[in-house]
Amino acid sequence: ETGVTQSPTHLIKTRGQQVTLRCSSQSGHNTVSWYQQALGQGPQFIFQYYREEENGRGNFPPRFSGLQFPNYSSELNVNALELDDSALYLCASSLVGGRAREQYFGPGTRLTVT
Amino acid sequence: DAKTTQPTSMDCAEGRAANLPCNHSTISGNEYVYWYRQIHSQGPQYIIHGLKNNETNEMASLIITEDRKSSTLILPHATLRDTAVYYCIVRARVGGDKLSFGAGTTVTVRA
Secondary structure (H helix, E strand, C coil): CCCCEEECCEEEECCCCCEEEEEECCCCCCEEEEEEECCCCCCEEEEEEECCEEEEECCCCCCEEEEECCCCCEEEEECCCCHHHCEEEEEEEECCCCCCCCCEECCCEEEEEC | CCCCECCCEEEEECCCCEEEEEECCCCCCCEEEEEEEECCCCCCEEEEEECCCCEECCCCEEEECCCCCEEEEEECCCCHHHCEEEEEEEEECCCCCCCCCCCCEEEEEEC
16 A cells, blocks of 8 residues: 545535545655546546645646645545546655655545536 | 557466566657556556666566667566556656556456
8 A cells, every 4th residue: 555545435426516535645745646537548647736736737627626735635626527527536646856756646536427 | 758559458377477568669868667557446556667777676677678669567477466457658757747647458367
């Protein structure tokens, strides 16, 4: 296990609702990245947070937003949920300035939008 | 980031070496080769990375060709627990930590 935790494990929401997913990074890590993984596909980069600011974003609309807190934990917020938002949401932590900068992933939150 | 090409799937016998190929013909000089794997219903797990020299750790070995256009991940003694999707990713060490995952190779280790 990596030490990265995510909550909740599973979530069911209705189209049009809003959702907040949470991530606690591995101890000593200062950067959090979020990924969306649709069924049968590889994870797709949503955005990254470093020093509480967004530090890179993938091809996702503004209704996907995030926060990073002083303790380096993070939230992913998705507004106006669509059916296609159903996916596994993964967060990964890393250490900027670390030797290899490999990312350590949490177990994910499975979001189902009905 | 450079694109990678991997076989869709491969089988391997338990206890034998598994050799996973990856083509990255457009890799640039500052890009590293990273390997991650994802066991069913879990988050991806870092395996190994390299620039141009061969690398080995407790999980695997990474062999990169001299022209850096392809590489091979070697699992020396595959076990049933190595059944997973394996992703080969190339990215620069600078410019952020974004990982661009493709479809990966589904490796099935059989008893």
